[in-house]
Amino acid sequence: MRLDLTPDMVLQAYRMGVFPMAESRDDQQLYWFDPLQRGVLPLEGVHLSRSLRRRIRAEPFRLTLDHAFGDVIAGCAARDSTWINAQITDIFCALHAMGHAHSIEVWEGEALVGGLYGVALGGVFCGESMFSRRTDASKIALATLVTHLRACGFTLFDTQYLTEHLASMGGVEIPRAAYRARLAQALKVDAGFHRLPLPNAQDVVQRNSHRS
Numbered sequence: 001m002r003l004d005l006t007p008d009m010v011l012q013a014y015r016m017g018v019f020p021m022a023e024s025r026d027d028q029q030l031y032w033f034d035p036l037q038r039g040v041l042p043l044e045g046v047h048l049s050r051s052l053r054r055r056i057r058a059e060p061f062r063l064t065l066d067h068a069f070g071d072v073i074a075g076c077a078a079r080d081s082t083w084i085n086a087q088i089t090d091i092f093c094a095l096h097a098m099g100h101a102h103s104i105e106v107w108e109g110e111a112l113v114g115g116l117y118g119v120a121l122g123g124v125f126c127g128e129s130m131f132s133r134r135t136d137a138s139k140i141a142l143a144t145l146v147t148h149l150r151a152c153g154f155t156l157f158d159t160q161y162l163t164e165h166l167a168s169m170g171g172v173e174i175p176r177a178a179y180r181a182r183l184a185q186a187l188k189v190d191a192g193f194h195r196l197p198l199p200n201a202q203d204v205v206q207r208n209s210h211r212s
Helices: 007-015 050-058 069-077 086-097 137-149 164-168 176-186 202-212
Strands: 019-021 032-033 038-043 064-066 101-108 111-121 122-130 154-158 172-175
Touching: 007 019, 007 086, 007 111, 019 050, 019 086, 038 176, 050 202, 069 086, 069 101, 069 111, 069 122, 086 101, 086 111, 101 137, 111 137, 122 137, 122 172, 137 154, 137 164, 137 202, 154 176, 172 176
Parallel strands: 122 154
Antiparallel strands: 019 032, 038 154, 038 172, 064 101, 101 111, 111 122
16 A cells, blocks of 8 residues: 655654565555564674775775765665665655664765665664675675664664675574564663764774674
């Protein structure tokens, strides 16, 4: 059915473990999704290959928080097949203006070459999408985000689905009931996305080295 959503409705859905998606960029409808198996990333650390650790230490990119949210969501949607339609874009830009949706941007000079965005509620961060225009840009953003979330008090990183990309960095699937139990606990946590600045490259490598 057609969903005419407001930002507050979407926030309430996330608190229940449900999220909206379109079937395509041109789809005029949104649908609720509640996977039987939920993707999550471990906040105690993600897997970094040796080559990725070297890449992070070399600091090939500059990373920022919430500096170009609209550009990040546009970058995530700029692919042949996407679930991000105009209504999704409008809702999440509104959530960003309300302080609930956040982005990490990856820059090469003045060019935006990667990034990711999601929704923060209590101690849970619900990752939505990511994009990369340079090798390892999204992986570096993801490793930095995991380190940042843990430092800022978050206890759950929901990735919704488990992709090959996420699995390669330590992502796993858990049953819906287990996810909802973890979500209920995480929502009680007083975390803050801007509580600390982003970690530096050395911290990202050190705090994730035990998962390598």
